[in-house]
Amino acid sequence: MKKYETPLLDELEKGPWPSFVKEMKRAAAKNEMANDELGQVEKSYKDKRGYWKHGGIVGVLGYGGGVIGRYSSIPEEFPGVAHFHTFRINQPSGMYYKTERLREIMDLWDKYGSGLTNMHGSTGDMIMLGCRTEALEPLFAETSSRGWDLGGSGSALRTPACCLGKSRCEWANIDTMDLCNELTQAYQDYLHRPAWPYKFKFKIAGCAVDCVASIARADCSVIGTWKGKIAVDQSAVANYAKGGMNIQAEIVDMCPTGCMSYNGSELTIDDENCSRCMHCISKMTKALRPTGERGATILIGAKAPIVVGSLLSWVVVPFIKMEPPYTEFKELVEKMWEWWDDNAKPRERIGELIEMKGMRPFLEAIGVEPQAQQVYEPRKDPFFFWKEEDLNK
Amino acid sequence: MKKYETPLLDELEKGPWPSFVKEMKRAAAKNEMANDELGQVEKSYKDKRGYWKHGGIVGVLGYGGGVIGRYSSIPEEFPGVAHFHTFRINQPSGMYYKTERLREIMDLWDKYGSGLTNMHGSTGDMIMLGCRTEALEPLFAETSSRGWDLGGSGSALRTPACCLGKSRCEWANIDTMDLCNELTQAYQDYLHRPAWPYKFKFKIAGCAVDCVASIARADCSVIGTWKGKIAVDQSAVANYAKGGMNIQAEIVDMCPTGCMSYNGSELTIDDENCSRCMHCISKMTKALRPTGERGATILIGAKAPIVVGSLLSWVVVPFIKMEPPYTEFKELVEKMWEWWDDNAKPRERIGELIEMKGMRPFLEAIGVEPQAQQVYEPRKDPFFFWKEEDLNK
Amino acid sequence: MSWLSEQEAKQKRQTDIGPPSYKEMLPPVIAKNYGKWKYHEVLTPGHMVHVAESGDKVYTVRVAGPRLLSTASIRELMDIADKYCDGYIRWTTRNNIEFMTTKEENVALIKKAADEIGFPSGGIGSGISNMVHTQGWIHCHSACTDASGLVKAIMDELFPYFNEKHLPAKTRLALACCVNMCGAVHCSDIAVVAIHRKVPEIDHDHVKNMCEIPTTVSSCPTRAISPDPAKKSIKINPDKCMYCGNCFTVCPPINIHNPEQDGVAIVVGGKVGSLRKGPMFSKLAIPYIKNNPPRWPEVVEAVKNIVDTYAKDARKNERVGEWIDRIGWESFFKKTGIPFTFQHIDDFTFARDTFRTSAAFKW
Amino acid sequence: MSWLSEQEAKQKRQTDIGPPSYKEMLPPVIAKNYGKWKYHEVLTPGHMVHVAESGDKVYTVRVAGPRLLSTASIRELMDIADKYCDGYIRWTTRNNIEFMTTKEENVALIKKAADEIGFPSGGIGSGISNMVHTQGWIHCHSACTDASGLVKAIMDELFPYFNEKHLPAKTRLALACCVNMCGAVHCSDIAVVAIHRKVPEIDHDHVKNMCEIPTTVSSCPTRAISPDPAKKSIKINPDKCMYCGNCFTVCPPINIHNPEQDGVAIVVGGKVGSLRKGPMFSKLAIPYIKNNPPRWPEVVEAVKNIVDTYAKDARKNERVGEWIDRIGWESFFKKTGIPFTFQHIDDFTFARDTFRTSAAFKW
Ligand code: SRM
Ligand code: SRM
Ligand code: SRM
Ligand code: SRM
Ligand code: SF4
Ligand code: SF4
Ligand code: SF4
Ligand code: SF4
Ligand code: SF4
Ligand code: SF4
Ligand code: SF4
Numbered sequence A, B: 001m002k003k004y005e006t007p008l009l010d011e012l013e014k015g016p017w018p019s020f021v022k023e024m025k026r027a028a029a030k031n032e033m034a035n036d037e038l039g040q041v042e043k044s045y046k047d048k049r050g051y052w053k054h055g056g057i058v059g060v061l062g063y064g065g066g067v068i069g070r071y072s073s074i075p076e077e078f079p080g081v082a083h084f085h086t087f088r089i090n091q092p093s094g095m096y097y098k099t100e101r102l103r104e105i106m107d108l109w110d111k112y113g114s115g116l117t118n119m120h121g122s123t124g125d126m127i128m129l130g131c132r133t134e135a136l137e138p139l140f141a142e143t144s145s146r147g148w149d150l151g152g153s154g155s156a157l158r159t160p161a162c163c164l165g166k167s168r169c170e171w172a173n174i175d176t177m178d179l180c181n182e183l184t185q186a187y188q189d190y191l192h193r194p195a196w197p198y199k200f201k202f203k204i205a206g207c208a209v210d211c212v213a214s215i216a217r218a219d220c221s222v223i224g225t226w227k228g229k230i231a232v233d234q235s236a237v238a239n240y241a242k243g244g245m246n247i248q249a250e251i252v253d254m255c256p257t258g259c260m261s262y263n264g265s266e267l268t269i270d271d272e273n274c275s276r277c278m279h280c281i282s283k284m285t286k287a288l289r290p291t292g293e294r295g296a297t298i299l300i301g302a303k304a305p306i307v308v309g310s311l312l313s314w315v316v317v318p319f320i321k322m323e324p325p326y327t328e329f330k331e332l333v334e335k336m337w338e339w340w341d342d343n344a345k346p347r348e349r350i351g352e353l354i355e356m357k358g359m360r361p362f363l364e365a366i367g368v369e370p371q372a373q374q375v376y377e378p379r380k381d382p383f384f385f386w387k388e389e390d391l392n393k
Numbered sequence C, D: 001m002s003w004l005s006e007q008e009a010k011q012k013r014q015t016d017i018g019p020p021s022y023k024e025m026l027p028p029v030i031a032k033n034y035g036k037w038k039y040h041e042v043l044t045p046g047h048m049v050h051v052a053e054s055g056d057k058v059y060t061v062r063v064a065g066p067r068l069l070s071t072a073s074i075r076e077l078m079d080i081a082d083k084y085c086d087g088y089i090r091w092t093t094r095n096n097i098e099f100m101t102t103k104e105e106n107v108a109l110i111k112k113a114a115d116e117i118g119f120p121s122g123g124i125g126s127g128i129s130n131m132v133h134t135q136g137w138i139h140c141h142s143a144c145t146d147a148s149g150l151v152k153a154i155m156d157e158l159f160p161y162f163n164e165k166h167l168p169a170k171t172r173l174a175l176a177c178c179v180n181m182c183g184a185v186h187c188s189d190i191a192v193v194a195i196h197r198k199v200p201e202i203d204h205d206h207v208k209n210m211c212e213i214p215t216t217v218s219s220c221p222t223r224a225i226s227p228d229p230a231k232k233s234i235k236i237n238p239d240k241c242m243y244c245g246n247c248f249t250v251c252p253p254i255n256i257h258n259p260e261q262d263g264v265a266i267v268v269g270g271k272v273g274s275l276r277k278g279p280m281f282s283k284l285a286i287p288y289i290k291n292n293p294p295r296w297p298e299v300v301e302a303v304k305n306i307v308d309t310y311a312k313d314a315r316k317n318e319r320v321g322e323w324i325d326r327i328g329w330e331s332f333f334k335k336t337g338i339p340f341t342f343q344h345i346d347d348f349t350f351a352r353d354t355f356r357t358s359a360a361f362k363w
């Protein structure tokens, strides 16, 4: 195996943060592909540019996604990365692993791939970084035979992801991990066989804290919420005060709706005016607790900035019950997909389509009523349309 | 003279607010045009629609504006309003009148017109409502011979307007009435002879309170401001408190920058963080007073909603000195006009043009540097352009 | 009083002289203390005093202006000014009339005199001043409602807020009789804007003679109009037309007036001053109320409901828009009982920024 | 350990089975108290405890993840999990690694063991957690900077905020190696996004053989590309190109890489949670810093400056974007000393809403 000098990358072994260079070197020590990756990346550092070609279409039989083809643009120099495809393995919901099961994957990856991974990709998959085309089929056979499957890529449903929710968080209003798993299983066909105008992502958070950044990066963001009061444990409030918390400044004054008050001993919440933003609850978890009915808010449309600027997801359904088997939600989502599939141009995300066509046709297609909760504010211009049916109302 | 039954309009003579119907009837009593106007408006009330044709081009010799042509669409029925043009007379700055002078206008209007007026039009002119084409020339000769002139209309400079400023307001940072008068006089040619892509309006307010609504309806809004501290008279503060003002709630808590504090006896302002919004000053005028250098902020671009939604004026020059003869300001404005005139399509307001071309070409054309005060926030997308000259910086 | 002859007119006329100088128009106390005012105090909704550094005081009485004024009434108002105000008078930027005097005892006399001829005092301080408005059926071909009549009906109802009762803050009402919005009503606390709801009807037989097809096509801001060569006329794409009426302006055989469907929308929450919050646009509260002259009772009721809800719920110094921003639009609709419809959801240029991108809102 | 044969692979393979169930992966204490947690307490930046209604406690130790991990290191991490955590381990949504144990005494042992193999603990509470990032030169053809290297350099510098020092609130950093923004960095407190600055160069001789002209033309999101029939190639309108690199993806003879001009922008003030203020986009703070591998000192310095200014100036619980909103962007530029340039002024879709329409601002 060729030994590359990596004076530039060596600089990145220094310092307290775990070093990806160290990881690459560990893999390179026993793997030809990883070794050439190290060499090519050192060259990138020297020349200040990447050396990858765009991927052709590679994959496994019967699937249209799950593998990102990648080829070096200078394979003569770095033959080990001539092929360096990504193999996306769908993570279990919540990214908990029994080590026994995770070892299966490590063994297979040492056998078939570069020994390099990303734990995890931005969408949520386990990213197996770098294998050759001819390794894909046997690798897939081995992983799938052990009960693992590929994640999404291309114009398909992408691997759903969630926060850890009820597994370890006191604020989860819905069972994020279960819903995530249920959607992944229910829509396997959509996930593996790209058949849509473009990608579609689900991300599920148990509350408005949104620890999976769903509002920023999911075509469909599901966020747990409640309808009911916030129960206040006054003795716990007193403990926070005793512990040095400035309840007026840190909690009451920062409540966005101004619905809290504190008289030095008692904390009062005007629940009707609370917007359930989670600020007070998150800072005083021992003292405050939502009560009442649980469900989710559905927001639609987030995406990255190309081409018209990033979108954040928009509230479409302010409240929906969210319990297994999630039938109502699935029906809603299927209606969305149908409308999107029927109307979108290629590479048009659902948020872009809604923006193009207007919110009304979308809401009508999925059977949702207009509600003030869907907007920050009503329109500001006097140019609005009337349908014949509206005129006769 | 025909006597019209006006049962519908009669309903609008009732109630405490001054009645325009009473005004119309007063004029109608001695004027044929006003009488037929009354009849036609009653018909509009009955039929729930107007009966005016669009005006053809009428005016006075040598001017391209100042008169709005108006013709009844049913002149057979109401011959008195067959012609019913508006004669716009440029108001004196601040809309103060010596009665002796205003009587001149009333006399002329009784002689040549309908005897109906609007005091004033939304732009600021004295609106003489309803005269025949053949009256225009002699009427103009008489008004102008007495020292009055027409206001603007069409694709021209429109009649500038201002708040009363230094004449009766303690907060005026600039002499609004003088500047208004000066601009009106300096740009008479632009005002009377439409030669631009579309209309252009100036409105001038002495401070950020903006009593002439300039930010909402002027292509160029001039707003007085200061650079310096707010002087606090603590004994006057105490008087307000004694008078029942809740200084904490009504003043301090409503300060948008949070730069005020009040300890029950002393009011403190962290001037560096004050945004000069005028809230505290306007509510405690006896206690608070701006000090230091005076000048104006120039904002550009407001207009009504057709076609892309209303625009409010945008900060372009955060601070400019504003003293007679206002040379620096005039030069700036002339550069703006030149750029607009060179680049705009017909019927494109300057704000629309800036939006179309981007702020940079506009600022470069008028020689103004980019400044953080020009924006609420920087851009949120990563798609920005570089000129060769920027690359080498 | 005979008209000038053409000849005389030519001789007398002057051009480009501009308006008379404001300097000539100032009451002496104003001229003397110009730029040297120290403070003012609102004494009643109908009058206030300004105190100069010199110690001089000027009392201002403000009276309601219907804006549409006959020369006869203006003469009467001037008579009052001659009697109590050294022969000076002024109008405000919202079309009210102001009398200024240095003598406090004149205040009551001015109020009384003006009241007697139908011009009650008010509009100063935290209440409702005059409604800015436009021409309506009185003068504009484009009007899809009247202006003066609606203003009269609304101001009659809200009159107590003009001359006696207080609101949390100044409350600016306005009305525009078509979407050209000459009143610049788009930044008012509460505004009424007239709208059409139907695509214009075309009298195809007359189009060929009376209209320039290209001009008509290009008059449409939304490109809804295209030539219809078969009919030698034009056609309108109903999905694109937003009923602005521009085409009707340039081509008379196009009729946009529809007495049964024309009406008004109500928008709320705008302001122009930079105090506390910066200037804000008004936003749609009620998309449509039909024209019901002579007194538009449904519109009056709707405006009153909003004012009353605001009066009850807002904090001191809080403008309508600031109040709504604090409580949230979902609460505004709940508290006023106004239904939320598809028309409220923006589908125009800035729709995207109006969609809620937060999981925090009120039920 | 030989590869499966084609035959074997066909026999063994399964499809559409999805991932293993999460239920199989849960540590017993998690499975037992699922949905029944009562509260938690952050004990150090490196560990916290969650207490269940049952009274059960679970201690979580979080350690830094470089994200790019070798199988060798993952095995070592699993060894720790086997030793102290009953054979369970998890990753967070920001690519850190979590060890859970019911035994408080294990906490220190886990930290020590992880530290020894190069994975220090931290990232919990009000500080800086891992930087979300993307592929960079490691794997993506589209990258105009590296990802892992920049993250390493920045996190080395900010390390104290990861494992010991507090900030006013959680501070989320992220990096995207091109404007596709796979890390969804557009809502981060501070993010680095790589940009090109020059219009791509076209190797016209190869275009005809290697590219589909129509595909190339339509690949351009801003329609800057048109066919150049004379050259049998394409041409790019430099006024419209915003250097996104899409064309280069579909047509290799188009080269967007420019080692001297490629670099990064820094955007600030975004967040995703709905606490207090709703989710916010990050906005441009620094339009360009050149690529300077291996440690990008100018970028590190710039990020540090922003973090330090925020640390000094913000109130408790205030995220970067909330802090800036409170003080105003003009103050942000003043306090950080970052120059304001033409690039900061939006000229894109939502430019209009970013222009200041208020006379109130700070000098
Ligand atoms: C691997 C990953 C980045 C990472 O390092 O984690 C990734 C990598 C790529 N993304 Fe991504 N995206 C990844 C998550 C994202 C995310 C974040 C998310 O999913 O939460 C986004 C932003 C959210 C969104 O979907 O808008 C994202 C927005 C994009 C876009 C822009 C899409 C858009 O509509 O604007 C592209 C461009 C495209 O689709 O052609 C893109 C395209 C790509 C491609 C396929 C580039 C290309 O054109 O070939 C990258 C392949 C890199 C490689 O060679 O490995 N990637 N991409 C992430 C997927 C890993 C996983 O499966 O877990
Ligand atoms: C008389 C007046 C309304 C009033 O009752 O006070 C008025 C009346 C007309 N305006 Fe206006 N505008 C008047 C102030 C305004 C204002 C307010 C202002 O100037 O402060 C605006 C909003 C601000 C702005 O300029 O955008 C305004 C925005 C328009 C527009 C929309 C312009 C745009 O760019 O969006 C039009 C349409 C047009 O220009 O074709 C318009 C067009 C018209 C026309 C000429 C209608 C037409 O197409 O023929 C109206 C003639 C009515 C008539 O027959 O009397 N008027 N117009 C105001 C002028 C009186 C004066 O000189 O003092
Ligand atoms: C006379 C007039 C100026 C003129 O040149 O004609 C004027 C005069 C004064 N205004 Fe005004 N404003 C006048 C139109 C305006 C406008 C413009 C408009 O309404 O179209 C505004 C902007 C409204 C908006 O923001 O939408 C305006 C917003 C204010 C405010 C800010 C109110 C607020 O809290 O937002 C103040 C300060 C206050 O009331 O504390 C103010 C205060 C004042 C003061 C106290 C200034 C002073 O020290 O003399 C004057 C008398 C107060 C009063 O009327 O209550 N004036 N004032 C205008 C009277 C119109 C009328 O007849 O009612
Ligand atoms: C483990 C993890 C979820 C997971 O499924 O993996 C998680 C776990 C917790 N988060 Fe989170 N958050 C996690 C990603 C996020 C994200 C998503 C992201 O960063 O991409 C956010 C949104 C950030 C944003 O708004 O931009 C997030 C915003 C919060 C907040 C809100 C902070 C704020 O004031 O804005 C809280 C509440 C708090 O800190 O008071 C919180 C609180 C919590 C709590 C206390 C919830 C609980 O009761 O257990 C958990 C531990 C606190 C901690 O880490 O400080 N978590 N948290 C994620 C850990 C990532 C990491 O390795 O650092
Ligand atoms: S999003 Fe809510 S439920 Fe999920 S981990 Fe974060 S705080 Fe807990
Ligand atoms: S959840 Fe948010 S809105 Fe509700 S009381 Fe707490 S801080 Fe206020
Ligand atoms: S804008 Fe300012 S200076 Fe002018 S009248 Fe109003 S408060 Fe006075
Ligand atoms: S002028 Fe406005 S920002 Fe300045 S101290 Fe007064 S209220 Fe605060
Ligand atoms: S708002 Fe419309 S209808 Fe009213 S005066 Fe202006 S142009 Fe005419
Ligand atoms: S009414 Fe306006 S939008 Fe409709 S066709 Fe006519 S010009 Fe176009
Ligand atoms: S951000 Fe761009 S360069 Fe980085 S992984 Fe995504 S597509 Fe590739």
Ligand code: SF4
Binding pocket: D199, D200, D219, D220, D221, D222, D223, D224, D225, D236, D240, D241, D242, D243, D244, D245, D246, D247, D248, D256
């Ligand atoms: S870099 Fe992007 S914007 Fe520029 S020509 Fe290529 S595709 Fe178009």
